[in-house]
Amino acid sequence: MEKSKPETDQHGQQxxxxxxxxxxxxxxxLALSVAVVLWxxxxxxxxxxxxxxxxxxxxxxxxxxxxxLYAGAPTSQAELSNYLDHLGYRESTQVEGPGxxxxxPSRIRLWTRGFDFWxxxxxxxxxxxxxxxxxxxxxxxxxxxxxxxxxxxxxxxxAQINPNTGEDRVPVRLSDVPQALIDAIIAVEDQRYFSHFxxxxxxxxxxxxxxxxxxxxxxxxxxxTQQLIKNLYLSRQQTLRRKIEEALMALALELHxxxxxxxxxxxxEVFLGQQGNRAIHGFALASEYYFARPLSxxxxxxxxTLAGLPRGxxxxxxxxYPERATQRRDIVLGRxxxxxxxxxxxxxxxxREPLKVASxxxxxxxxxxxxxxxxxxxxxxDYDREALQTEGLRIFTxxxxxxxxxxxxxxxxxxxxxxxxxxxxxxxxxEAAVVISDAITGEVRGLAGGRQRGFAGFNRxxxxxxxxxxxxxxxxxxxxxxxxxxxxxxxxxxxPVSIPLSGTQVWSPTNYDDKLYGDVYLFDALERSxxxxxxxxxxxxxxxxxxxxxxxxxxxxNIPLYPSLLLGAIDMAPIEVAQLYQTxxxxxxxxxxxxxxxxxxxxxxxxxxxxxxTVQVSDPESMYLLEYALQGVFKRGTAKSVTGRMEDSLxxxxxxxxxxxxxxSWFAGYGDDLVGVVWLGxxxxxxxxxxxxxxxxxxxxxxxxxxxxxxxxxLPPSKIVWQEVASQAVQQDTERDCRSVQSLPFMPGxxxxxxxSCEDDESILQSIFDRMRxxxx
Amino acid sequence: xxxxxSWILSFSILAGCATYSTGRGIPAPVESRDGNVSDRQATNTxxxxxxxxxxxxxxxxxxxxxxxxxxxxxxxxxxxxxxSASSTLLxxxxxxxxxxxxxxxxxxxxxxxxxxxxxxxFWYRLASVRVQQGRxxxxxxxxxxxxxxxxxxxxxxxxxxxxxxxx
Numbered sequence: 035m036e037k038s039k040p041e042t043d044q045h046g047q048q049x050x051x052x053x054x055x056x057x058x059x060x061x062x063x064l065a066l067s068v069a070v071v072l073w074x075x076x077x078x079x080x081x082x083x084x085x086x087x088x089x090x091x092x093x094x095x096x097x098x099x100x101x102x103l104y105a106g107a108p109t110s111q112a113e114l115s116n117y118l119d120h121l122g123y124r125e126s127t128q129v130e131g132p133g134x135x136x137x138x139p140s141r142i143r144l145w146t147r148g149f150d151f152w153x154x155x156x157x158x159x160x161x162x163x164x165x166x167x168x169x170x171x172x173x174x175x176x177x178x179x180x181x182x183x184x185x186x187x188x189x190x191x192x193a194q195i196n197p198n199t200g201e202d203r204v205p206v207r208l209s210d211v212p213q214a215l216i217d218a219i220i221a222v223e224d225q226r227y228f229s230h231f232x233x234x235x236x237x238x239x240x241x242x243x244x245x246x247x248x249x250x251x252x253x254x255x256x257x258x259t260q261q262l263i264k265n266l267y268l269s270r271q272q273t274l275r276r277k278i279e280e281a282l283m284a285l286a287l288e289l290h291x292x293x294x295x296x297x298x299x300x301x302x303e304v305f306l307g308q309q310g311n312r313a314i315h316g317f318a319l320a321s322e323y324y325f326a327r328p329l330s331x332x333x334x335x336x337x338x339t340l341a342g343l344p345r346g347x348x349x350x351x352x353x354x355y356p357e358r359a360t361q362r363r364d365i366v367l368g369r370x371x372x373x374x375x376x377x378x379x380x381x382x383x384x385x386r387e388p389l390k391v392a393s394x395x396x397x398x399x400x401x402x403x404x405x406x407x408x409x410x411x412x413x414x415x416d417y418d419r420e421a422l423q424t425e426g427l428r429i430f431t432x433x434x435x436x437x438x439x440x441x442x443x444x445x446x447x448x449x450x451x452x453x454x455x456x457x458x459x460x461x462x463x464x465e466a467a468v469v470i471s472d473a474i475t476g477e478v479r480g481l482a483g484g485r486q487r488g489f490a491g492f493n494r495x496x497x498x499x500x501x502x503x504x505x506x507x508x509x510x511x512x513x514x515x516x517x518x519x520x521x522x523x524x525x526x527x528x529x530p531v532s533i534p535l536s537g538t539q540v541w542s543p544t545n546y547d548d549k550l551y552g553d554v555y556l557f558d559a560l561e562r563s564x565x566x567x568x569x570x571x572x573x574x575x576x577x578x579x580x581x582x583x584x585x586x587x588x589x590x591x592n593i594p595l596y597p598s599l600l601l602g603a604i605d606m607a608p609i610e611v612a613q614l615y616q617t618x619x620x621x622x623x624x625x626x627x628x629x630x631x632x633x634x635x636x637x638x639x640x641x642x643x644x645x646x647x648t649v650q651v652s653d654p655e656s657m658y659l660l661e662y663a664l665q666g667v668f669k670r671g672t673a674k675s676v677t678g679r680m681e682d683s684l685x686x687x688x689x690x691x692x693x694x695x696x697x698x699s700w701f702a703g704y705g706d707d708l709v710g711v712v713w714l715g716x717x718x719x720x721x722x723x724x725x726x727x728x729x730x731x732x733x734x735x736x737x738x739x740x741x742x743x744x745x746x747x748x749l750p751p752s753k754i755v756w757q758e759v760a761s762q763a764v765q766q767d768t769e770r771d772c773r774s775v776q777s778l779p780f781m782p783g784x785x786x787x788x789x790x791s792c793e794d795d796e797s798i799l800q801s802i803f804d805r806m807r808x809x810x811x
Numbered sequence: 812x813x814x815x816x817s818w819i820l821s822f823s824i825l826a827g828c829a830t831y832s833t834g835r836g837i838p839a840p841v842e843s844r845d846g847n848v849s850d851r852q853a854t855n856t857x858x859x860x861x862x863x864x865x866x867x868x869x870x871x872x873x874x875x876x877x878x879x880x881x882x883x884x885x886x887x888x889x890x891x892x893x894x895s896a897s898s899t900l901l902x903x904x905x906x907x908x909x910x911x912x913x914x915x916x917x918x919x920x921x922x923x924x925x926x927x928x929x930x931x932x933f934w935y936r937l938a939s940v941r942v943q944q945g946r947x948x949x950x951x952x953x954x955x956x957x958x959x960x961x962x963x964x965x966x967x968x969x970x971x972x973x974x975x976x977x978x
Contacts, residue, residue, distance in 0.1 A: 104896035104926065153915045183894040474928035475921065623956050632918075643914055646921055646937070648952035654959055706928070747929070752962060 074282060081283040082290055084266055085299065092205060092426030092636060096409060097189035098433040099477075099631075100149070103163060104184045107170040108742065113436055114142055114163060120190045120435060121147075122326040122392075132158045133331040140165050147328070149188035152430060152632045152640050156186050168742055190435055193406055195422040204318035205426065205636070206329065208298040214334050215317060216297070217375040218341035222366045224258040225373065228293055232259045232284035259284040261344065262300045265315075306343045307351065314347075324352055326392035334380060335387035338366040352391045360389050403490035404483035405433050408609070408629045411496065416642055417633070426636030432477035432629050437470050437708075440740050441480045442487045448736045449485045449714065452729045464722060466733065467494035467713045469612040470741075473704050475646050476616050476625035481609075492717075499605040500698045500715060504563045504726065505691035506584070506602040508618060508660060510572050511560050513583040515656040517575065522557040522659055522778045523759045523786040528567035533597045541597055543569055546692060546725070555763045555790075557663040557778065561671030563690060565601055572600035586651040588613040588624050602691060611702055612711045618660070618687070619704035621748065622652035654751040655781050661687050661748055662779055672727050673703070676735040683739065685746045690726030697721060699729030705743035710734055754779045758792040765789060896926050897933075904936055908943075916940045931961035935971050947978050954978070 101109065101117050115125075118135050123144065129136045135144035141164050148158030161182065164172040175182045208216075220227050226234055238255035256264070263283045267276075287296060307314035307323055314323050320340050321329040332340070342350050342362035352359035364385050371381045409431055413422065421427065445466060453464040466485040471478045483493035492498070514520040528551035533541045545551070545565045559567035572580055580600065581593040589610060596603065609627065617624040625648045633642040664687035667673045668680075672690040680686065688703020699714040699722055712730040715722055722729060761774040772792035780786065786793070900923040907916035920937040923930060934957035941950035954975050961968045 102896075102922070102926065106896075107926075153918045183899040184896040472925070474924060620956075621959060623952065623959075640914070643918065645914075645917055646924070646953075647949060648956055650952060650955045749962070751959075 074286075077279055077282050078286040078290075081263070081286050085287060085291065092424065093194040094422045094425070094427040094429055095191055096193045096195070096406070096429045096431055098192050098431060098435050098438075099479075100151070100189040101187045102184065103161075103170055103173055103187065105170060105172055108168060108744075109165075109170055110168040111137070111140065111142060111165040114165075116439070117187065117190070117435065118142075118144065121188060122322070122328075124327065124331075129160065131331065133327055146185065147188050147331075149186075150638050151186070151189075152428070152634045152638065152643070156188070159185075161185060189430065192402055192431070192433060192435075195410075204316060204322065205302045206298075206316070206318040208294050208301065210330070211298075211301055211317065212329055212332070212337060214375075215301075215329065215332075215337040215341060218338050218366050218370055219258070219301075219344075221369040221373045221375055222341055223261065223344060224256075227258050227297070230257055232286075232288035233257060233281050257284065258300050259287055259296055262296060262303055263287070265300075265303050265305055304344050305347055306340070307347050324391050333384070333387060334376065335363065335367075335384040336390075338370070338384060339363040339389065342366045352389055356389050356391070363389070401488060402433065402438060402481075403488060404481045404493050404495055405431070405438065405478070405629065407483070407493050408478060408481060408496060412629045412644075413633070427641070428634045428636065428638070429630060430632045430634075432472075432479065432631055434479040437480035437741060440737060441468055441470065441482050444736055444740060445482055445733070446485050446487060448733045452714070452724060452732050463716075464714055465494060465717055467498060467608045468710065468733075468737070469495050469608050470708055470710045470737070471612055471616055471627055473616070473619040473707055473709050474625075476620075476627050477631070478609075478612075478627055478629045479708065494713065495608045497607060498713070498715075498717075499607050499610075500713065501602055501693045502604060502606050502611055503602040503691035503693040503698060503700060504565075505611055505614075505689055505700050505702050506580075506599065506604060507560055507563065507568055508664060508689055509583040509587060509614070510568060510575065510580050510600060511556065511663065512587075512618075512652060512656060512660045513575055513579045514556065514571055515659050516583075516652055517579070518781065518784055520556055520571075521780050521784045521786060522555065522662060523763075523780070523790055524556040525553050525763045525765055525787075525790065526556055526559050526564075526567040527570045528552055528554050528559065528564050529570075531566060531569055531573075533569070533573065535597070543598075543601055553763045553765055555759075557666060558670075558763070560663040561666040561669075563667075563672050569597070569600050573597065584614070586624070587617045588626070602693065608711045608713045611700070611713075612709060615702045615704060615709050615711060617651060618657070618664070619709045620648070621654060621661075622650060622657040623648045624651045625649075655753055658748065658750055658754055659779055659781070661746070664688060665746065668703075673701070673731055675727060676731060680735055680739050680743075683743045683745050686738075686743065687746055688731075688734075690731055692725040692727075695721050696723055696725065699724040700726050701730035701734040703734060703738070705738070705745055706747050707744045708738070708741060710738055710743075712737070750779060753782055755782055755785075756780070757786055759786045759790045760792055763790060897923055897930065900926075901932075901936075904940075908940070913940050913944050917944075929960045931957045931964065931967055931971070934960065935967060935974070938971075938974055942974065942978070951975065951978055 101114070103109065103114075115135070115137060118125075121133075123133050123135050126134050126136060129143050129145050132145045132147045135142055141162065143160070143162050145160045146156070146158055149156050159182075160176050162174050163170055173182045173185065224230075224234070224237070226237060230237070234255065234257045237257065241255035260280055263280050267280075302316040302318070304317075305313060305315055306317065306320040309323060314320055317340055318329050320343065321327060321332055321336075324340070325332060325336055329337075339352055339359055339362075342359065342365065345362070349355070350359050350362045367376065367381050367384050370376045371378065376384075409429065410422075413429070417427070445468060449464055449466045463485065466482065468480070468482040469478065470480045481495050483489055483495045484491065514524075515522075528545070530542065530544075530550065535541055543565050546563070551559075551562075551564055551567065554564060554567050556567075556571065558564075559571070577595050577597060577599055581595060584593055584604075589606065591610075593599065594604060613624075613627050616627060625646055628644050630644050632640065632644065634640050665685045667688055667690070668677055668684060668686050673688055677684060683705060686703055686705050688701060691698070691700030691702070693700075697715055697719050700712070702709075702711045704710070712734040714724060714729045714733065724730075756777050757780055758772075758775040758777050760771050761776050762771055764770060767787075767789040770789060770792070775792045778786070785791070900919050903919045904916045904923075907913070907919060917937055917940045920933045920940065923933040924937070927933075934953050938950040938953035938957060941947065941953060954971050957971045958968065958975070961971060
């Protein structure tokens with residue numbers, strides 16, 4: 035148009051015409067140049083922005099509590115080999131390097147991988163572990179490592195908090211990538227990588243020739259830099275404009291970043307497979323996905339297999355098409371040989387190696403959904419969703435795989451067995467929730483939000499708030515003992531009672547079995563969970579002091595101040611109940627339940643640590659007396675039915691809980707190491723046909739005996755004295771009967787009343803006890 | 812001394828199989844593997860008594876597949892004791908404090924407490940680390956807990972009480 039315009043208007047006037055469109059052309063070309071420069075600048079900006087973003091758009095990685103090995107550690111041979119399997123260690127007949135182990139009777143020899151923990155590094159080392167039953171007997175290294183008193187194995191990765199892109203990466207530094215893999219990639223994808231400037235005209239030409247000769251596309255001309263860019267913008271259309279853009283981006287990338295940085299990004303970014311809706315990016319993740327082991331432990335053949343994948347990850351998928359993958363691997367090895375990266379001998383050995391792909395990829399993120407929800411809740415205060423999904427944080431959790439796996443392996447069957455016993459024509463599943471925590475530190479060791487393994491729906495352990503029934507009673511009895519107005523031998527009235535409520539309403543509670551026990555000792559009322567005696571005690575104390583005790587034990591929601599609180603008319607989630615019993619298990623020291631120990635950056639720099647906290651909320655003497663009765667629950671009370679099964683673990687302490695119309699079956703109990711809370715019930719609040727003892731207690735005892743819960747070793751505080759009382763509780767000393775006596779612990783300021791004390795009787799038994807006491811000292 | 816050390820080393824073993832008696836509140840005497848009878852009250856150790864503070868003698872461990880003639884966990888009345896999990900961690904706590912990494916020191920105390928929750932010494936060390944960090948309000952709980960386990964160790968009990976007084 036510009037050409038024809040001057041021709042029609044100005045015939046025969048060449049020179050002036052030239053002069054006239056020349057400035058126009060200059061202006062236009064200037065504008066065009068500016069546009070091109072702007073475009074280049076934009077591309078330059080875009081690629082730099084996106085390349086830099088690559089460095090940090092990383093999911094948070096969550097780790098379980100690491101296994102610690104030392105002489106006397108409570109770990110059996112089976113438990114250690116399970117743990118090693120979890121970590122992807124390979125069992126072999128000869129341990130030659132990290133990530134391998136060898137089993138012989140009562141012994142495991144292994145080579146640890148080492149791990150950079152947030153509080154220091156554990157080195158990789160060979161290790162011998164000898165077992166004695168359910169325990170480590172001895173631990174020793176090799177000649178050069180000498181004594182080994184304590185070894186912390188690397189933690190199992192339990193999950194990632196992924197952004198919603200469905201992409202997954204395990205970033206590695208180039209220095210951590212095996213040289214053989216780098217060689218293989220260079221050999222097969224981009225021979226002149228270290229000499230070109232982003233695009234490779236020679237490579238393109240050679241590929242063109244090869245493709246023409248073959249009549250089809252057998253070689254690509256893309257450099258690694260170009261491939262990286264393609265991977266970055268995978269979803270964009272491959273138009274000509276895009277190709278030019280990509281070439282420009284490749285040049286820009288090479289201009290701003292070093293060859294090593296680009297290669298590292300390629301190693302982490304290239305698409306290498308698809309697992310469901312999750313895309314596998316980068317070689318480190320692919321190594322886990324296909325071989326269930328870290329890159330550093332792969333053989334040459336296995337590395338070559340991975341190096342064959344960028345050409346077509348689904349076409350050469352070694353799990354689905356082993357023949358194609360093997361052929362491709364051999365091509366890669368052949369290129370490595372012809373370019374001098376490997377010897378003929380290495381090539382022969384590697385091509386003879388059978389393709390050994392892990393049978394199933396380790397599934398992450400779906401394995402422990404209930405626990406992960408707790409972790410998210412714990413972290414919500416300090417980290418937002420965005421930070422967890424993109425900053426590559428490393429989160430060290432308190433999850434104990436041994437505990438969690440025991441819950442997962444047993445819960446469903448164990449719930450089913452009690453459900454059948456209770457079958458009363460009701461349909462639908464009896465549901466369950468379990469919380470198990472460390473009795474001393476308050477660290478949550480395992481969690482189940484439903485009866486089904488790996489259940490990811492409504493998390494009952496955290497969110498199902500149900501009446502707790504008799505689980506509230508220890509708070510009442512502790513308040514009584516702490517007031518120093520009561521002793522274990524205080525006599526309570528288990529008799530009908532009518533308590534006026536607001537208006538004309540009257541509350542008339544009954545015992546679970548509708549019996550009346552009359553005069554009973556305080557400890558007996560708790561052990562056998564008598565409602566009327568408890569109401570008698572609670573009304574004497576006042577509802578207020580019971581509520582205050584619940585708060586001291588760790589309940590921080592509103593507490594309804596009605597008399598029915600005394601029988602547990604208060605809704606709590608299992609994790610809240612676990613907090614109360616945690617405080618009891620720690621002998622009156624409250625430690626908040628935690629699921630996270632520490633958070634670091636992707637580089638291992640410490641960001642946050644959540645250590646043990648502890649506050650003393652009750653005195654040791656009151657706690658000791660309370661525990662006497664809570665151990666009595668197993669010895670004489672409502673949990674007596676399971677003592678046969680748990681003989682090796684006794685004494686234990688705990689309490690059953692049953693709510694109105696058998697809607698909820700609870701048990702909360704503890705040994706020296708673990709606290710466990712089990713809840714059973716229907717989501718629609720139906721009658722379960724189960725009491726705490728016939729339902730939750732059985733599930734609890736099955737889990738805890740599998741976990742080999744340790745017996746309570748609570749020692750009496752020095753102030754505690756033991757005295758004898760008549761076995762039968764009575765109000766008047768005229769009725770006292772010291773022919774049958776029972777010895778109970780007391781605080782010196784609150785000895786048994788004369789109505790029941792048999793201490794003044796000089797019996798033969800007494801002198802025998804005195805002599806034994808002397809011997810014990 | 813030997814009784815106490817043997818107790819630390821065999822604590823976990825005994826925990827599983829120990830008998831327990833609440834009868835009249837007398838702690839049951841416990842027989843340890845080396846045949847010594849130790850009182851359960853003596854579970855606690857003061858710093859100068861810990862094996863980590865004694866010169867550590869290399870423990871004889873086999874380098875081959877032959878099982879050790881004698882289990883390294885059995886303590887014989889020798890002049891020096893092999894490193895135990897506790898003494899290793901205690902050395903770590905001291906090193907971390909020397910480096911000024913108090914949070915790591917606290918974490919090492921916690922590791923020790925996971926192994927032996929009733930070790931009054933580590934509760935006490937945890938309390939003093941928190942004091943050093945200026946987190947005195949947290950220290951009190953740890954010190955009180957240390958106190959609840961230090962009954963058999965008057966020296967340590969004295970140290971804990973001093974710390975509590977200074978809070």
